Amino acid sequence: MARRHEHELNMLTRGEYRRALTGGTLGLAGILLFAGLGTGALFRAGLSGETTPLFDAYMWRVLRFTLLQASLSAILSVGLAMIFARALARQPEFPGRGWILRLMGVPLGLPVIVGALGLVTVWGRNGWANAALSEFGLKEPVSIYGLTGILLAHVFFNFPLAARVLLAGLERLPPEYWLIASNLGMKPLGIFRLIEWPEMKRQIPALGGLIFMLAATSFTLVLLLGGGPAATTLEVAIYQALRFDFDPQRAVRLSLLQIAMTTVLLVLLGLLTKRHAEGATAGGASRRPDGRSWRNRTVDFLLILAGTAFVALPLASVAAAGLRADLLRLAGEAPVHRALLTSLAIAAPSGLISILLAWMISNCRQAILKARAPRPAARLYAASLPQLSSLILLVPPTVLGNGWFLLIGPARLQPAAPLLITLINSLMALPFVLSILDPALAAHRERNGRLSASLGLFGWNRLLHVDWPALRRPVLMALCFAMALSLGDLGVVALFGSDDLVTLPWLLYSRMGSYRTADAAGLALLLGLLCLALSAAGTGNIKRMNGDG
Amino acid sequence: MADPNDIFMDAIELKRGDLDFRFHCRMPAGRITAVAGPSGSGKTTLLNLIAGFEVPDSGRIELSGRDVTTFHPAERPVSLVFQENNLFAHLDIATNVGLGISPSLRLADKDLARISAALQRTGLGGYEKRMPGTLSGGERQRAAFARALVRDRPYLLLDEPFAALDPGLRLSMAMLLKELQAETGVTVVLVTHNSSDVRRLAERVIFLEKGRILADDETADFFDRPGPQPILDFRGRDGGM
Numbered sequence: 001m002a003r004r005h006e007h008e009l010n011m012l013t014r015g016e017y018r019r020a021l022t023g024g025t026l027g028l029a030g031i032l033l034f035a036g037l038g039t040g041a042l043f044r045a046g047l048s049g050e051t052t053p054l055f056d057a058y059m060w061r062v063l064r065f066t067l068l069q070a071s072l073s074a075i076l077s078v079g080l081a082m083i084f085a086r087a088l089a090r091q092p093e094f095p096g097r098g099w100i101l102r103l104m105g106v107p108l109g110l111p112v113i114v115g116a117l118g119l120v121t122v123w124g125r126n127g128w129a130n131a132a133l134s135e136f137g138l139k140e141p142v143s144i145y146g147l148t149g150i151l152l153a154h155v156f157f158n159f160p161l162a163a164r165v166l167l168a169g170l171e172r173l174p175p176e177y178w179l180i181a182s183n184l185g186m187k188p189l190g191i192f193r194l195i196e197w198p199e200m201k202r203q204i205p206a207l208g209g210l211i212f213m214l215a216a217t218s219f220t221l222v223l224l225l226g227g228g229p230a231a232t233t234l235e236v237a238i239y240q241a242l243r244f245d246f247d248p249q250r251a252v253r254l255s256l257l258q259i260a261m262t263t264v265l266l267v268l269l270g271l272l273t274k275r276h277a278e279g280a281t282a283g284g285a286s287r288r289p290d291g292r293s294w295r296n297r298t299v300d301f302l303l304i305l306a307g308t309a310f311v312a313l314p315l316a317s318v319a320a321a322g323l324r325a326d327l328l329r330l331a332g333e334a335p336v337h338r339a340l341l342t343s344l345a346i347a348a349p350s351g352l353i354s355i356l357l358a359w360m361i362s363n364c365r366q367a368i369l370k371a372r373a374p375r376p377a378a379r380l381y382a383a384s385l386p387q388l389s390s391l392i393l394l395v396p397p398t399v400l401g402n403g404w405f406l407l408i409g410p411a412r413l414q415p416a417a418p419l420l421i422t423l424i425n426s427l428m429a430l431p432f433v434l435s436i437l438d439p440a441l442a443a444h445r446e447r448n449g450r451l452s453a454s455l456g457l458f459g460w461n462r463l464l465h466v467d468w469p470a471l472r473r474p475v476l477m478a479l480c481f482a483m484a485l486s487l488g489d490l491g492v493v494a495l496f497g498s499d500d501l502v503t504l505p506w507l508l509y510s511r512m513g514s515y516r517t518a519d520a521a522g523l524a525l526l527l528g529l530l531c532l533a534l535s536a537a538g539t540g541n542i543k544r545m546n547g548d549g
Numbered sequence: 550m551a552d553p554n555d556i557f558m559d560a561i562e563l564k565r566g567d568l569d570f571r572f573h574c575r576m577p578a579g580r581i582t583a584v585a586g587p588s589g590s591g592k593t594t595l596l597n598l599i600a601g602f603e604v605p606d607s608g609r610i611e612l613s614g615r616d617v618t619t620f621h622p623a624e625r626p627v628s629l630v631f632q633e634n635n636l637f638a639h640l641d642i643a644t645n646v647g648l649g650i651s652p653s654l655r656l657a658d659k660d661l662a663r664i665s666a667a668l669q670r671t672g673l674g675g676y677e678k679r680m681p682g683t684l685s686g687g688e689r690q691r692a693a694f695a696r697a698l699v700r701d702r703p704y705l706l707l708d709e710p711f712a713a714l715d716p717g718l719r720l721s722m723a724m725l726l727k728e729l730q731a732e733t734g735v736t737v738v739l740v741t742h743n744s745s746d747v748r749r750l751a752e753r754v755i756f757l758e759k760g761r762i763l764a765d766d767e768t769a770d771f772f773d774r775p776g777p778q779p780i781l782d783f784r785g786r787d788g789g790m
Contacts, residue, residue, distance in 0.1 A: 180629060194648075195637065292621075
């Protein structure tokens, strides 16, 4: 009897419930099929009877370096973020604090290649930083290439994110804590030990894990800044095996190693990430009497300025170099037009596909979760849908691309390339899009589901009059974010790109390669502004997202 | 009349945004003074000035006969109890109370005994190892009182300490506060919006409106006043119990 009434207790009609379930399952099946075919091709090729050892010394060296740089990137990013977030939390009235927080959101939305260009300007052999450091008597310049450069770049991209998450955590603490601490006479060290550290400690495993994961699968930065076999990650090694050594066998083995590594990492990350049910947010700026002494104030101001400069200078250098370039000539060049159109022609459908998949999956998930008495199997299915559809984390773009490269074969690669890039980009964006869309849809159904059902609003009518007006913002936000991600992508394009298929990042990369520095600077500014505009629209609520993470 | 242990706010002026506060008053040593008034009238600001979280633009604050106007909060001889979040949620009750003895938690055996005695006195005997989250709101406030007990400062500032409790609990907490005050002789400033709290606890009342002191009376006189209207409104609420 309970089963007979299931649809009546649900806020969807029986037909809608079935359609939601079918839609989500179809979407998931599509993702699994696409990823499965690619990975399957890899396995077949990898296991086809070659006599050479499966993993040789070179591969182990690459794996070791991948893990080493990822560990150091995570440790440095989180460590610096702790120091910076603590200083900023202690100075709630720092002039321009809001702008600094916004600045910390910029690297997240910046195409990696643009950021890398800025980093080279600041930290390169003849860059600003080395000029300043040699003034202070540093003999050997800091090298932007090799391990140092990779670490510098990973810290540049990940430290601001970590700082924002940690700061949000500190600001979520009850404002009374700081007053009590001052009243009791706690010293800065005591406040750190008894209040700040216990809070940060809860975030650090997930945060460090995420940064480790991002650094371990980082492609573009290592491609640009890595130096030869001594400083190569698995992702870049796969690309080189495929595009330069024409050694698919090696690429396959590297890919398998990569999948094994990411699987282990994701399992560990899952173990590390415990969800905290965090309730009240303090909201208003807290009072920090402990930050008022001139000594603490000076220390904090210096730290905040240093952290801000570290993020701002590379961005400023991109802007400065870009403005010096002949922007008008660039804007009139046919290859630039073509690249821009190609980029948009890939980014727009890729974003739309991502939204469509996320909608199907989230709709299905919410239909199950909102049913009054979902069966355990259905509940389990609903719970695992986001993980299953985020397979791209397990099989990184380069690896998936490698699989399809083998599956399609070089002859048919040209015509299939745009489609493959589009699909892989949309899968790359899917975890982010889902994390925006799914909570929005859940809240919307919670708020309006009963009312729509009681008014008999179903199907198109509800979609048009209830769902779309309420969900337009999150959908557009997610779309912008997905498009920005695709526009800035260099990894997949590097694998499939050719003279006929040049996107903006690829054009930028090739101009950099042919030492047309001014052109590269102009293009970087163009691409950077395009992506920042999109991701500003897409991450208008990044604070909320970070707060949840 | 002027006891050096009074709290003396001498011609205090403070501007915060649109609000402009002027306080000149004396809160007698060894007694309970209630600070009442509508929301936004400056009750918490007055408390923050005494605690040192706000520094006045002009005027002086005296505690224990010393000018403490520019002292850091840690250097002032006061204990604090807020409406909530008095306890650090990730530290157990004994540790939270122990912070009142040593902010770096260097506690000797005799300190541990003092903590247990204070918990016993506030009705929380045996709660040493419990986490704040497992206690009721009233029990958490009792733990905050226990911390004030071991801290043993001559002044105790309370900001709506019972506002989050239901009426029955309110009454028993108010009685506990009255007893503790009588035993220790501490000078208490109690910010409240509840006229019953004023009536049953306070010996003196300072009534604020829009950052100014509207009345500064003995409690009995305060409840006999013919006006002005804001005071009548305040007394009218919560019945006369």
